[in-house]
Amino acid sequence: MDKSFRILDVVALVENLPERKLWRGQVGTIIEDLAPGVHEVEFCDNAGRTYASLALPATRLMLLHHGPVEQRYAAVA
Numbered sequence: 001m002d003k004s005f006r007i008l009d010v011v012a013l014v015e016n017l018p019e020r021k022l023w024r025g026q027v028g029t030i031i032e033d034l035a036p037g038v039h040e041v042e043f044c045d046n047a048g049r050t051y052a053s054l055a056l057p058a059t060r061l062m063l064l065h066h067g068p069v070e071q072r073y074a075a076v077a
Helices: none
Strands: 010-013 027-035 038-044 050-057 061-063
Touching: 027 050
Parallel strands: none
Antiparallel strands: 010 027, 010 061, 027 038, 038 050
């Protein structure tokens, strides 16, 4: 699986982070690339208020799709 994300990609956690009170499946947005494979992710509530923002490795994230999948994420045959 391609783990390269772009700024403003919508992602979800793939594991719990109880020390941050974040749980598998919570949705955030990539807001900055910090290093290769490390991204600043912002988590907001339905009113748009940020409740967490933290650096996460790509291995803890999965990309969410809201429409047809772009070629960069399509499975390689």
